[in-house]
Amino acid sequence: MKKGLRDFTLEELKDLMTKNQFKAFRAKQVFSWIHKGIESYDEMNNIPKDLKNFLEEYPLRNMTVYTHLVSKIDGTKKFLMKLNDGNIIECVLMKYKHGNTICVSSQVGCRMKCSFCASAVNGLERNLTAGEILGQIFTVENFTGEKISNIVLMGSGEPLDNFDEVLKFIKLVNDKEGRNISMRSITLSTCGVVDNIYKLMEEKLPITLAISLHSIDNKKRSELMPVNKAYNIETLLKAAKEYANYTKRRVTFEYALIEGVNDSKEDAKILASLLQNIHCHVNLIPINPVVENTFKSTKKEFVLNFEKELTKRGIKATIRRELGTDIDGACGQLRNKHL
Numbered sequence: 001m002k003k004g005l006r007d008f009t010l011e012e013l014k015d016l017m018t019k020n021q022f023k024a025f026r027a028k029q030v031f032s033w034i035h036k037g038i039e040s041y042d043e044m045n046n047i048p049k050d051l052k053n054f055l056e057e058y059p060l061r062n063m064t065v066y067t068h069l070v071s072k073i074d075g076t077k078k079f080l081m082k083l084n085d086g087n088i089i090e091c092v093l094m095k096y097k098h099g100n101t102i103c104v105s106s107q108v109g110c111r112m113k114c115s116f117c118a119s120a121v122n123g124l125e126r127n128l129t130a131g132e133i134l135g136q137i138f139t140v141e142n143f144t145g146e147k148i149s150n151i152v153l154m155g156s157g158e159p160l161d162n163f164d165e166v167l168k169f170i171k172l173v174n175d176k177e178g179r180n181i182s183m184r185s186i187t188l189s190t191c192g193v194v195d196n197i198y199k200l201m202e203e204k205l206p207i208t209l210a211i212s213l214h215s216i217d218n219k220k221r222s223e224l225m226p227v228n229k230a231y232n233i234e235t236l237l238k239a240a241k242e243y244a245n246y247t248k249r250r251v252t253f254e255y256a257l258i259e260g261v262n263d264s265k266e267d268a269k270i271l272a273s274l275l276q277n278i279h280c281h282v283n284l285i286p287i288n289p290v291v292e293n294t295f296k297s298t299k300k301e302f303v304l305n306f307e308k309e310l311t312k313r314g315i316k317a318t319i320r321r322e323l324g325t326d327i328d329g330a331c332g333q334l335r336n337k338h339l
Protein backbone atom coordinates (compact mmCIF):
# COMPACT_ATOMS: atom_id res chain seq x y z
CA MET A 1 0.00 0.00 0.00
CA LYS A 2 1.28 3.46 -0.85
CA LYS A 3 2.33 5.59 2.08
CA GLY A 4 -0.29 8.22 2.76
CA LEU A 5 0.36 11.82 3.77
CA ARG A 6 -1.04 11.22 7.26
CA ASP A 7 1.68 8.60 7.78
CA PHE A 8 4.53 11.09 7.59
CA THR A 9 6.29 12.41 10.67
CA LEU A 10 7.57 15.98 10.45
CA GLU A 11 11.11 14.63 10.04
CA GLU A 12 10.03 12.36 7.20
CA LEU A 13 8.30 15.28 5.48
CA LYS A 14 11.44 17.42 5.78
CA ASP A 15 13.36 14.62 4.18
CA LEU A 16 10.82 14.33 1.40
CA MET A 17 10.97 18.08 0.72
CA THR A 18 14.74 18.37 0.55
CA LYS A 19 15.19 15.20 -1.51
CA ASN A 20 12.77 16.63 -4.09
CA GLN A 21 14.14 20.16 -4.28
CA PHE A 22 11.46 21.79 -2.15
CA LYS A 23 12.33 24.10 0.71
CA ALA A 24 12.62 22.37 4.10
CA PHE A 25 10.38 24.95 5.82
CA ARG A 26 7.47 23.74 3.70
CA ALA A 27 7.46 20.51 5.72
CA LYS A 28 6.10 22.27 8.82
CA GLN A 29 3.39 23.99 6.79
CA VAL A 30 2.31 20.77 5.13
CA PHE A 31 2.42 18.88 8.43
CA SER A 32 0.25 21.51 10.04
CA TRP A 33 -2.33 21.23 7.24
CA ILE A 34 -2.44 17.46 7.47
CA HIS A 35 -3.07 17.67 11.19
CA LYS A 36 -5.87 20.16 10.75
CA GLY A 37 -7.54 17.12 9.25
CA ILE A 38 -7.98 18.50 5.73
CA GLU A 39 -9.39 16.10 3.15
CA SER A 40 -8.31 17.90 0.00
CA TYR A 41 -4.95 19.27 -1.18
CA ASP A 42 -6.68 22.46 -2.35
CA GLU A 43 -7.13 23.56 1.24
CA MET A 44 -3.36 24.05 1.63
CA ASN A 45 -3.65 27.70 0.64
CA ASN A 46 -0.07 28.72 1.45
CA ILE A 47 1.53 25.88 -0.53
CA PRO A 48 2.71 26.48 -4.12
CA LYS A 49 0.99 24.62 -6.93
CA ASP A 50 4.03 22.53 -7.91
CA LEU A 51 4.39 21.21 -4.37
CA LYS A 52 0.67 20.45 -4.16
CA ASN A 53 0.91 18.53 -7.41
CA PHE A 54 3.89 16.62 -6.10
CA LEU A 55 2.08 15.77 -2.85
CA GLU A 56 -0.87 14.37 -4.75
CA GLU A 57 1.21 11.25 -5.30
CA TYR A 58 0.60 10.50 -1.63
CA PRO A 59 -3.03 9.83 -0.71
CA LEU A 60 -4.35 12.35 1.82
CA ARG A 61 -7.76 11.00 2.74
CA ASN A 62 -7.31 7.42 3.92
CA MET A 63 -10.90 6.54 4.82
CA THR A 64 -14.50 7.63 4.40
CA VAL A 65 -17.53 7.25 6.63
CA TYR A 66 -19.31 4.15 5.36
CA THR A 67 -22.17 4.37 7.86
CA HIS A 68 -22.72 5.71 11.31
CA LEU A 69 -25.07 4.83 14.13
CA VAL A 70 -26.23 6.96 17.03
CA SER A 71 -27.16 5.43 20.37
CA LYS A 72 -30.67 6.35 21.48
CA ILE A 73 -29.63 5.73 25.06
CA ASP A 74 -26.63 8.03 25.42
CA GLY A 75 -25.82 9.68 22.09
CA THR A 76 -22.66 7.63 21.55
CA LYS A 77 -21.82 7.46 17.86
CA LYS A 78 -20.32 4.46 16.14
CA PHE A 79 -18.66 4.87 12.75
CA LEU A 80 -17.89 2.26 10.18
CA MET A 81 -15.00 3.58 8.12
CA LYS A 82 -14.06 2.32 4.71
CA LEU A 83 -10.30 2.26 4.17
CA ASN A 84 -8.75 2.88 0.77
CA ASP A 85 -8.26 -0.88 0.24
CA GLY A 86 -11.96 -1.55 0.96
CA ASN A 87 -11.49 -2.91 4.48
CA ILE A 88 -13.94 -1.69 7.09
CA ILE A 89 -12.97 -0.61 10.59
CA GLU A 90 -14.98 0.79 13.46
CA CYS A 91 -14.47 3.62 15.89
CA VAL A 92 -16.68 5.18 18.53
CA LEU A 93 -17.21 8.74 19.73
CA MET A 94 -18.31 9.13 23.33
CA LYS A 95 -19.29 12.31 25.12
CA TYR A 96 -18.23 12.77 28.68
CA LYS A 97 -18.36 15.81 30.93
CA HIS A 98 -14.59 16.18 30.60
CA GLY A 99 -14.71 16.17 26.80
CA ASN A 100 -15.10 14.00 23.74
CA THR A 101 -13.36 10.67 23.72
CA ILE A 102 -12.71 8.60 20.63
CA CYS A 103 -12.15 4.87 20.78
CA VAL A 104 -9.93 3.99 17.81
CA SER A 105 -9.07 0.68 16.18
CA SER A 106 -5.44 -0.32 15.70
CA GLN A 107 -5.91 -3.33 13.40
CA VAL A 108 -8.44 -4.66 10.91
CA GLY A 109 -9.68 -7.57 13.02
CA CYS A 110 -7.51 -9.11 15.70
CA ARG A 111 -5.56 -12.33 16.17
CA MET A 112 -5.77 -12.60 19.94
CA LYS A 113 -8.87 -14.81 19.92
CA CYS A 114 -10.40 -13.67 23.23
CA SER A 115 -13.53 -15.80 23.45
CA PHE A 116 -15.87 -13.01 24.53
CA CYS A 117 -14.86 -10.41 21.93
CA ALA A 118 -16.45 -9.73 18.54
CA SER A 119 -13.24 -8.23 17.10
CA ALA A 120 -11.61 -11.67 17.23
CA VAL A 121 -14.27 -13.54 15.29
CA ASN A 122 -12.68 -13.26 11.84
CA GLY A 123 -9.05 -13.16 12.89
CA LEU A 124 -6.54 -10.54 11.81
CA GLU A 125 -6.84 -9.02 8.37
CA ARG A 126 -3.98 -6.51 8.64
CA ASN A 127 -2.35 -3.86 10.80
CA LEU A 128 -3.44 -0.25 10.47
CA THR A 129 -0.79 2.35 9.71
CA ALA A 130 -0.22 5.25 12.09
CA GLY A 131 -1.95 7.51 9.55
CA GLU A 132 -5.00 5.26 9.50
CA ILE A 133 -5.31 5.40 13.28
CA LEU A 134 -4.97 9.19 13.08
CA GLY A 135 -7.42 9.31 10.16
CA GLN A 136 -10.18 7.98 12.42
CA ILE A 137 -9.85 11.13 14.55
CA PHE A 138 -9.83 13.54 11.60
CA THR A 139 -12.69 11.82 9.83
CA VAL A 140 -14.93 11.76 12.91
CA GLU A 141 -14.14 15.41 13.67
CA ASN A 142 -14.90 16.49 10.12
CA PHE A 143 -18.10 14.47 10.02
CA THR A 144 -19.50 15.64 13.36
CA GLY A 145 -17.93 19.07 13.77
CA GLU A 146 -16.91 17.96 17.29
CA LYS A 147 -13.40 18.37 18.71
CA ILE A 148 -11.81 15.31 20.23
CA SER A 149 -9.75 15.70 23.38
CA ASN A 150 -9.22 12.14 24.63
CA ILE A 151 -8.17 8.99 22.86
CA VAL A 152 -8.52 5.39 23.90
CA LEU A 153 -6.81 2.68 21.86
CA MET A 154 -9.58 0.25 22.70
CA GLY A 155 -11.23 -0.44 19.38
CA SER A 156 -10.61 -3.49 17.23
CA GLY A 157 -7.16 -4.95 17.38
CA GLU A 158 -4.36 -5.42 19.86
CA PRO A 159 -2.28 -2.22 19.94
CA LEU A 160 0.81 -4.01 21.22
CA ASP A 161 0.57 -6.45 18.30
CA ASN A 162 1.08 -3.44 16.01
CA PHE A 163 3.71 -1.79 18.15
CA ASP A 164 5.64 0.42 15.72
CA GLU A 165 2.64 2.01 14.02
CA VAL A 166 0.82 2.53 17.32
CA LEU A 167 3.86 4.22 18.84
CA LYS A 168 4.23 6.37 15.75
CA PHE A 169 0.55 7.32 16.00
CA ILE A 170 0.91 8.38 19.64
CA LYS A 171 3.89 10.57 18.77
CA LEU A 172 2.13 12.03 15.72
CA VAL A 173 -1.05 12.99 17.54
CA ASN A 174 1.01 14.47 20.37
CA ASP A 175 3.23 16.51 18.03
CA LYS A 176 3.32 20.20 18.94
CA GLU A 177 3.22 21.18 15.27
CA GLY A 178 0.08 19.08 14.81
CA ARG A 179 -2.85 18.26 17.09
CA ASN A 180 -0.76 18.38 20.23
CA ILE A 181 -3.08 16.06 22.18
CA SER A 182 -1.52 15.45 25.57
CA MET A 183 -0.18 11.96 26.21
CA ARG A 184 -2.05 12.09 29.49
CA SER A 185 -5.26 12.07 27.48
CA ILE A 186 -4.31 8.84 25.72
CA THR A 187 -5.03 5.33 27.02
CA LEU A 188 -3.60 2.20 25.42
CA SER A 189 -5.28 -1.07 26.27
CA THR A 190 -3.58 -4.46 25.91
CA CYS A 191 -4.67 -8.03 26.47
CA GLY A 192 -1.21 -8.64 27.93
CA VAL A 193 1.54 -8.91 25.31
CA VAL A 194 4.17 -8.75 28.03
CA ASP A 195 7.31 -8.36 25.91
CA ASN A 196 5.84 -5.28 24.34
CA ILE A 197 4.66 -3.89 27.68
CA TYR A 198 8.37 -3.77 28.57
CA LYS A 199 9.19 -2.25 25.20
CA LEU A 200 6.57 0.44 25.78
CA MET A 201 7.86 0.99 29.30
CA GLU A 202 11.25 1.92 27.92
CA GLU A 203 9.60 4.76 25.98
CA LYS A 204 8.50 6.24 29.33
CA LEU A 205 5.46 7.95 27.84
CA PRO A 206 2.97 9.60 30.19
CA ILE A 207 0.05 7.74 28.58
CA THR A 208 -2.20 5.44 30.63
CA LEU A 209 -1.67 1.73 30.20
CA ALA A 210 -4.79 -0.40 30.60
CA ILE A 211 -4.51 -4.16 30.94
CA SER A 212 -7.38 -6.51 30.19
CA LEU A 213 -7.13 -9.02 33.01
CA HIS A 214 -10.61 -10.57 33.31
CA SER A 215 -9.61 -13.55 35.45
CA ILE A 216 -7.46 -14.44 38.43
CA ASP A 217 -7.11 -18.09 37.50
CA ASN A 218 -4.58 -19.15 34.85
CA LYS A 219 -6.62 -22.07 33.56
CA LYS A 220 -9.73 -19.96 33.17
CA ARG A 221 -7.85 -16.99 31.75
CA SER A 222 -6.19 -19.19 29.14
CA GLU A 223 -9.62 -20.37 28.05
CA LEU A 224 -10.98 -16.83 27.85
CA MET A 225 -7.80 -15.24 26.52
CA PRO A 226 -5.35 -17.53 24.70
CA VAL A 227 -2.60 -14.89 25.13
CA ASN A 228 -2.41 -16.16 28.72
CA LYS A 229 -0.72 -19.33 27.46
CA ALA A 230 2.24 -17.25 26.35
CA TYR A 231 2.20 -14.78 29.23
CA ASN A 232 0.47 -15.99 32.37
CA ILE A 233 -1.06 -13.91 35.14
CA GLU A 234 2.08 -13.81 37.29
CA THR A 235 4.25 -12.69 34.36
CA LEU A 236 1.68 -10.08 33.39
CA LEU A 237 1.26 -8.65 36.89
CA LYS A 238 5.02 -8.49 37.37
CA ALA A 239 5.26 -6.45 34.15
CA ALA A 240 2.38 -4.21 35.27
CA LYS A 241 4.08 -3.51 38.56
CA GLU A 242 7.40 -2.69 36.92
CA TYR A 243 5.64 -0.54 34.35
CA ALA A 244 3.88 1.49 37.06
CA ASN A 245 7.06 1.92 39.08
CA TYR A 246 9.23 2.86 36.13
CA THR A 247 6.82 5.28 34.45
CA LYS A 248 5.27 6.55 37.70
CA ARG A 249 1.88 6.15 36.02
CA ARG A 250 -1.04 4.31 37.55
CA VAL A 251 -2.00 1.22 35.58
CA THR A 252 -5.65 0.42 34.89
CA PHE A 253 -6.90 -3.15 35.02
CA GLU A 254 -9.98 -3.97 33.05
CA TYR A 255 -12.12 -6.75 34.42
CA ALA A 256 -15.20 -7.77 32.44
CA LEU A 257 -17.62 -9.54 34.74
CA ILE A 258 -19.17 -12.70 33.34
CA GLU A 259 -21.91 -14.42 35.28
CA GLY A 260 -20.71 -17.61 36.93
CA VAL A 261 -17.26 -17.40 35.33
CA ASN A 262 -15.18 -14.77 37.11
CA ASP A 263 -17.56 -12.83 39.34
CA SER A 264 -17.61 -14.62 42.71
CA LYS A 265 -16.73 -13.08 46.04
CA GLU A 266 -13.71 -15.38 46.10
CA ASP A 267 -12.57 -14.04 42.71
CA ALA A 268 -12.77 -10.50 44.07
CA LYS A 269 -10.75 -11.42 47.17
CA ILE A 270 -8.02 -13.09 45.13
CA LEU A 271 -7.97 -10.19 42.68
CA ALA A 272 -7.49 -7.75 45.54
CA SER A 273 -4.62 -9.79 46.94
CA LEU A 274 -2.93 -10.09 43.54
CA LEU A 275 -3.09 -6.33 43.00
CA GLN A 276 -1.72 -5.33 46.40
CA ASN A 277 1.46 -3.30 45.93
CA ILE A 278 0.68 -2.39 42.32
CA HIS A 279 -0.12 1.28 41.72
CA CYS A 280 -3.40 0.62 39.95
CA HIS A 281 -7.09 1.12 39.48
CA VAL A 282 -9.69 -1.45 38.44
CA ASN A 283 -12.41 -0.83 35.87
CA LEU A 284 -15.26 -3.26 36.25
CA ILE A 285 -17.19 -3.83 33.03
CA PRO A 286 -20.32 -5.96 32.98
CA ILE A 287 -19.68 -8.09 29.88
CA ASN A 288 -21.48 -6.89 26.75
CA PRO A 289 -23.47 -9.26 24.59
CA VAL A 290 -21.85 -10.60 21.43
CA VAL A 291 -23.94 -12.85 19.18
CA GLU A 292 -21.17 -15.42 18.72
CA ASN A 293 -21.09 -16.43 22.37
CA THR A 294 -23.42 -17.11 25.27
CA PHE A 295 -21.67 -15.23 28.05
CA LYS A 296 -24.04 -13.47 30.37
CA SER A 297 -23.40 -10.28 32.22
CA THR A 298 -23.17 -10.30 36.00
CA LYS A 299 -26.25 -8.82 37.65
CA LYS A 300 -25.96 -5.23 38.88
CA GLU A 301 -26.13 -6.19 42.54
CA PHE A 302 -23.24 -8.67 42.20
CA VAL A 303 -21.19 -6.11 40.30
CA LEU A 304 -21.65 -3.74 43.25
CA ASN A 305 -20.63 -6.50 45.67
CA PHE A 306 -17.54 -7.26 43.61
CA GLU A 307 -16.58 -3.61 43.72
CA LYS A 308 -17.16 -3.51 47.47
CA GLU A 309 -14.88 -6.51 48.03
CA LEU A 310 -12.11 -4.73 46.17
CA THR A 311 -12.45 -1.33 47.80
CA LYS A 312 -12.69 -2.95 51.23
CA ARG A 313 -9.22 -4.32 50.59
CA GLY A 314 -7.77 -1.01 49.46
CA ILE A 315 -8.09 -1.55 45.71
CA LYS A 316 -9.65 1.39 43.93
CA ALA A 317 -12.35 0.29 41.53
CA THR A 318 -15.05 1.88 39.42
CA ILE A 319 -17.90 0.36 37.52
CA ARG A 320 -17.65 1.48 33.95
CA ARG A 321 -20.74 3.05 32.48
CA GLU A 322 -21.20 1.19 29.24
CA LEU A 323 -21.99 3.48 26.34
CA GLY A 324 -23.50 2.58 23.02
CA THR A 325 -24.62 -0.98 23.76
CA ASP A 326 -27.71 -0.58 21.57
CA ILE A 327 -25.54 0.11 18.52
CA ASP A 328 -22.97 -2.61 19.28
CA GLY A 329 -20.55 0.16 20.07
CA ALA A 330 -19.48 -0.96 23.52
CA CYS A 331 -16.36 -2.88 24.58
CA GLY A 332 -15.91 -6.08 22.67
CA GLN A 333 -18.67 -5.36 20.19
CA LEU A 334 -16.59 -3.90 17.38
CA ARG A 335 -15.94 -6.05 14.37
CA ASN A 336 -14.71 -5.92 10.80
CA LYS A 337 -17.41 -7.90 9.00
CA HIS A 338 -20.86 -6.46 8.63
CA LEU A 339 -22.74 -8.46 6.05
Ligand code: SAH
Pocket (backbone or CB within 6 Å): 112, 114, 116, 117, 118, 153, 154, 155, 156, 157, 158, 159, 189, 190, 191, 192, 210, 211, 212, 254, 256, 285, 286, 287, 288, 289, 290, 331, 332, 333
Ligand atom coordinates in the same frame (compact mmCIF):
# COMPACT_ATOMS: atom_id res chain seq x y z
N1 SAH B 1 -6.82 -5.73 22.45
C1 SAH B 1 -6.83 -4.72 23.48
C2 SAH B 1 -7.67 -3.55 23.08
C3 SAH B 1 -9.15 -3.81 23.06
S1 SAH B 1 -9.85 -2.90 24.35
C4 SAH B 1 -7.25 -5.33 24.80
O1 SAH B 1 -7.60 -6.51 24.81
O2 SAH B 1 -7.16 -4.68 25.82
C5 SAH B 1 -11.40 -3.58 24.47
C6 SAH B 1 -11.71 -3.97 25.89
O3 SAH B 1 -13.01 -4.58 25.88
C7 SAH B 1 -10.75 -5.02 26.43
O4 SAH B 1 -10.60 -4.86 27.81
C8 SAH B 1 -11.54 -6.29 26.15
O5 SAH B 1 -11.09 -7.37 26.92
C9 SAH B 1 -12.92 -5.84 26.48
N2 SAH B 1 -13.97 -6.69 25.93
C10 SAH B 1 -13.90 -7.52 24.89
N3 SAH B 1 -15.08 -8.11 24.67
C11 SAH B 1 -15.91 -7.62 25.62
C12 SAH B 1 -17.29 -7.83 25.88
N4 SAH B 1 -18.02 -8.65 25.15
N5 SAH B 1 -17.81 -7.14 26.92
C13 SAH B 1 -17.05 -6.28 27.64
N6 SAH B 1 -15.78 -6.05 27.41
C14 SAH B 1 -15.22 -6.72 26.41
